[in-house]
Amino acid sequence: FRPMQISEAEGKSEILPPTIQNIIKGYNKYLRPFFDNGPVSVGMSLDIASIDTISEINMDYTATIFLRQRWTDERLCFDDGNKSLSLDGRLVEMLWVPDTFIVDSKKSFLHDITVENRLIRIYPNGTVLYAIRITTTVACSMDLTKYPMDKQTCTLQLESWGYNINDVMFYWTRGNDSVRGLDTLRLAQYTVEDHFTSVSEAVYETGRYPKLVFHFELKRNILYFILETYVPSILLVVLSWVSFWISQSSVPARICIGVTTVLTMTTLMMGARTSLPNANCFIKAIDVYLGICFSFIFGALLEYAVAHFCTLHRPSSKELPKIFFLAFGFRILTYCGRLAGGNFKEVCLELKLQLKSNPMSSESVAENPLTSKGEDFIGCSSPMSVMKSLFCIFDCFHVKNPYHIDNYARYSFPLSFIIINVFYWVYYLYF
Numbered sequence: 001f002r003p004m005q006i007s008e009a010e011g012k013s014e015i016l017p018p019t020i021q022n023i024i025k026g027y028n029k030y031l032r033p034f035f036d037n038g039p040v041s042v043g044m045s046l047d048i049a050s051i052d053t054i055s056e057i058n059m060d061y062t063a064t065i066f067l068r069q070r071w072t073d074e075r076l077c078f079d080d081g082n083k084s085l086s087l088d089g090r091l092v093e094m095l096w097v098p099d100t101f102i103v104d105s106k107k108s109f110l111h112d113i114t115v116e117n118r119l120i121r122i123y124p125n126g127t128v129l130y131a132i133r134i135t136t137t138v139a140c141s142m143d144l145t146k147y148p149m150d151k152q153t154c155t156l157q158l159e160s161w162g163y164n165i166n167d168v169m170f171y172w173t174r175g176n177d178s179v180r181g182l183d184t185l186r187l188a189q190y191t192v193e194d195h196f197t198s199v200s201e202a203v204y205e206t207g208r209y210p211k212l213v214f215h216f217e218l219k220r221n222i223l224y225f226i227l228e229t230y231v232p233s234i235l236l237v238v239l240s241w242v243s244f245w246i247s248q249s250s251v252p253a254r255i256c257i258g259v260t261t262v263l264t265m266t267t268l269m270m271g272a273r274t275s276l277p278n279a280n281c282f283i284k285a286i287d288v289y290l291g292i293c294f295s296f297i298f299g300a301l302l303e304y305a306v307a308h309f310c311t312l313h314r315p316s317s318k319e320l321p322k323i324f325f326l327a328f329g330f331r332i333l334t335y336c337g338r339l340a341g342g343n344f345k346e347v348c349l350e351l352k353l354q355l356k357s358n359p360m361s362s363e364s365v366a367e368n369p370l371t372s373k374g375e376d377f378i379g380c381s382s383p384m385s386v387m388k389s390l391f392c393i394f395d396c397f398h399v400k401n402p403y404h405i406d407n408y409a410r411y412s413f414p415l416s417f418i419i420i421n422v423f424y425w426v427y428y429l430y431f
Contacts, residue, residue, distance in 0.1 A: 138155075149220070
C-alpha cells in the first residue's frame with residue numbers, strides 16, 4: 001500500500017458531476033478570462049440590506065450589503081440548453097473571480113452563518129454570477145458646520161486591487177438602478193434624499209484601475225434635536241428673564257435664578273457635545289445657538305449686578321461733573337497749563353476753587369474765565385470743547401433711576417432674542 005497525495009482541487013473534482021468536471025477540466029483559475037484578447041468586463045449591482053450606524057465621531061457608517069458581480073468566462077461554456085448551474089459557494093475557490101475591494105473600508109467581514117454567504121451560478125454561455133453578503137464600515141468625510149441641520153454625502157467605492165484597466169473593466173449593470181434597498185430603508189436620524197452611481201478610474205503610481213462609485217445623500221432629522229436641545233435652551237433663556245420682574249432688594253432670589261440657569265445651560269452645552277468630534281475646525285450650528293442662549297442667560301445675571309451696583313452707588317446729578325473731571329480733567333489741565341506759560345499750579349487752584357463754589361457743568365466749562373485769560377491761554381478752548389463733548393456722552397449713559405434698568409431689560413432682552421433667532425434659522429435653513 002502506497003499513500004497517494006491528492007491536491008484539494010483534484011479531490012473536489014473527483015466528486016463533482018460529469019458536467020462540472022468537463023467544465024473545469026484544464027481550467028486555470030490563476031488566469032483571467034480573455035487573457036490574450038483584451039480586458040474582461042465585470043458588471044456589478046448592490047442591494048443595501050441595512051445601514052446600522054452613522055458615526056459623527058469616527059466619521060464613518062456601517063452597512064450590510066449584497067454585492068453581485070457578473071462576468072463572462074469563455075472557458076466555462078457548456079451545452080445544456082438554457083439551464084444554469086447553481087454551485088455551492090465553497091467551489092468559488094476553483095474559479096477565477098475579480099479582486100474587488102471597498103476603497104474606504106475600515107473593517108469588513110463576510111457572513112458565514114450557517115455557511116459562508118456566497119453564491120456561484122454559471123450559465124451555458126459562460127456567464128458567471130458571483131454574489132456575497134458582507135458587512136463593512138466605510139469612512140465618510142462629513143461637514144458638520146450646519147449640524148444638526150446638515151446634509152451629508154457619503155460614497156461606497158469599489159475598485160480592482162491588482163488588475164488595471166487593461167485587464168478588467170467595471171460597469172454598473174443597470175445604471176442608477178443597480179443599487180436597491182435605499183427607498184425602503186428607515187434610519188434613526190437620517191433620511192436618504194438622493195442616490196446615484198458613477199464610473200471612474202483610480203490613478204496610482206502602479207497604474208490606472210477601474211472604479212465604481214455609489215453616492216447617497218443623507219439629510220438629518222432635526223425634530224429630535226429641537227426637542228432635546230433647542231426647546232430646553234429657549235426655556236432656560238426665558239427662565240432667566242423672570243428675574244427682571246423680581247424686586248432688586250430680593251438679592252437671594254435673583255442670584256439663585258441667575259446662577260441656576262447659567263449652570264444648567266453649561267450642563268446642556270456639555271451634553272450636546274458628547275456625540276460630536278472634539279475638533280476645533282468645526283463651529284457647528286448647534287454650538288452657535290447654545291452660545292447665543294448662554295450669552296443671554298449670562299447677560300441677565302450681569303444685568304442684575306449692574307442694577308444692584310447702581311442702586312447702592314447712586315451719584316447725584318451734582319456729583320457727576322466732579323466724577324467726570326477726575327477721570328478726564330488732569331490731561332486737559334496739563335495741556336492748558338503749558339499754554340499758560342507753564343503756570344500749572346495757578347490753573348489747578350483756580351479750577352478747584354471754581355468746582356467748590358459752582359460744580360462744573362457743560363455750561364460752566366464753556367464759560368470758564370480761565371479760557372479767556374489771554375491770548376496765550378486761548379489754546380485751552382479746544383481741549384475744553386472736547387471735555388464738554390465727552391461730558392455730554394457720559395451724561396447720556398447715566399441712569400438717573402437704577403430701577404428703570406429692569407424695565408428696559410424686560411423689553412430689550414426678549415426683542416433681541418427674537419431678532420437673533422430669526423436671523424439664525426433663516427441663515428442655517430436657507431443658506
